[in-house]
Amino acid sequence: MAGAIEWQSGDFSAAQALARTAGRPLFLYWGAGWCPPCNRVKSEIFSRDEFAVRLRGLVPFWLDGDAPGAQALAAQLKLRSYPTLVLFAPDGSEITRLPCELDGELFIAALDAALAATHSAAQSLQAALDGSRILDAAEWTLLSHYSWDTDEGVLLAGRAPGATLTALAQAAAPVAPDAAIRLRLLSLLFPAAEAAPAAAGTATTAHAGAAALATAASVAELLLGVCRDARLARANMDIFGNSGAQLLKLAGAAQPGLAGALAQAAQAWADDMWLSVPDRLTAVRLQMRMARFGHAAAGLPELVRARVAEALAAVDDAYERHTLVNTAVSALNDAGLPAEADALLQAELAHSHSPYYFMLSLASSAKRRGDAAGMLSWYEQAWRAAAGSATRLQWGVTYLISLLDNSPGDSPRIEDAAAGLLADLSATAxxxxxxxLAQVRRLAAKLSGTPHAPALQQALHPAL
Known part of the structure; x- marks a missing residue:
């Protein structure tokens, strides 16, 4: 973690007491050492001087997913996805959850908005939905930069996320058009299954957007308008970088033209020296992905190869390199260069602070090739190399389930893995x-009714 920040860890109650006594907000980071987005947050956000300056007025708390009792505390605080970034008021109430995908500059702006907020995100959401008062532009900014994908029911409380975001976008439009556009883009990322069923005799919508009424034409118009506005596109770069392909799938016949517009925006980001190296490579990967939707550009695989090499040569910080390698592997695979992606992963094993994460990537690559033996070998190596009680337990479950699925007759290997996993289970408070819990439930369901690992099945019984 960034040396300039004096992170609290361990006793969350003590950190809450300190925040309350000092009258300072508490900033919580929940993550894991192997998680690429967590490493991006550390290198892109936590390392910034302006972030460290702001945290001097807060109580920073670092909750590592492998720390003793961390998963129990996470359940209490409704944290699941790594990373989750939460800002609490001095009294312990939650102000907001901040999106980890923003680049450093935009994240600082979002943090400043949250620190200046006169209402929590929950209060603003409630007022927006029930019409009890008019929200100002700052509140709409807070809601548009809420981390809806790590909400865990804190704000949504059973509400359908896509429909909720669509309603917010409509309400924000007259007061805060930029926030309205971001909310609308976010609404499109939630599955159509939450929308109302289609009328009898009509086809169910194939959109992955939030509402069945969102047509391909209206989605295409929205996306094209954002892509052609350099300022708006840059403000939503995180959404396009992570989910650009998902959004284009909603645009119907307009996909080729839209792919060209988004690729043009991505090219500008790829050449923006103010962005981090991993974020610039994410933009290169986005250019490559636009080729699937009709964007015709010669030499994209060669561009990806050259930019990956350039990026790797420029980065040696452990956190930044970890997320960079993960992005580079994805970009190389998208460019049709899987052998080069595997070579990069294997070369990185000796240098990475979390090589077991890249072993999982190698297992996934072997699976795509149809190499079951190679897949199982890499899953086993990842588990045996993994550090941290939660990580070992989750990695071990992945390995054992893969054994049961792909080599159910290999009883010695299954029993050996089960014995090791039973030891990991016993060592995890x-x-x-x-x-x-999510992982052990998967394993308990898989083992149930089989003759394998009776001792492990008994130990997993509370999960059923």
Missing amino acids: DAFRQRN
Whole structure:
């Protein structure tokens, strides 16, 4: 973590007491050492001087997913996805959850808006939905930069996210058009399954957007308008970089022209020296992905190869390199260069602070090739190399389930893995909480009714 920040860890109650006594907000970071987005947050946001300056007026708390009791505390605080960034008021109430995908400059602006907020995100949401008062532009900014994908029911409380975001976008439009556009873009990322069923005799919409009424033409018009506005496109670069392909799938016949417009915006980001190296490479990857939607550009695979090499040569910080390698592997695979992606992963194993994460990527690559033996070998290596109680438990579950699916007759190997996983389970104080619980439930369901690993099945029984 950034040396300029005096992170609290361990006793969250003590950190809350300090915040309350000092009258300072509490900033919580929940993550794991192997997680690429977490490493991006550390290198892109936490390392910034302006971030460290702001945290001097807060109580910074770092909750590592592998720390003793971390999964139990995460369940209490409704944290699941790595990373999750939460800002609490001095009294312990939650102000907002901040999106980790923003680049450093935009994140600082979003943090400033949250620190200056006169209402929490929950209060602003409630007022926006029930019409009890008019929200000002600052409140709309707070809601548009809320991390809806890590909400875990804190704000949504059972509401359908896509429909909620669509309603917010409509309400924000007259007061805060930029916030309205971001909310509308975010609404499109939630599945159509939450929308009302189609009328009898009509086809169910194939959109992945939030509302069945969102037509391909209206989506295309929205996306094209944003892509052609350099300022708006840059403000939503995180959405396009991570989900540009998902958005284009909603645009119907307009996809080729829209792909060209988004590729042009991505090219500008790829050449923006103010952006971090991983974020510039994400933009290159986005250019490559636009080729799937009709964007015709010669030499894209060669461009990806050259930009990956250039980026790797420029970065040696452990956190930044970890997320960079993950992005580079994705870009090389998108460019049709899987052998080069695998070579990069294997070369990085000796240098990475979390090589077991890249072993999982190698397992996924072997699976795509149809190499079941190679897949199982990499899953096993990842588990045996993994550090941290939660990580070992989750990696071990992945390995054992893959064994059961792909080599069900290999009883010695299955029993050996089960014995090792039973030891990991016994060594984990919060094995049946939060992310751990989700994994052990998967394994318990897979083992149930089989003759394998009776001792492990008995230990997993509370998860059923």
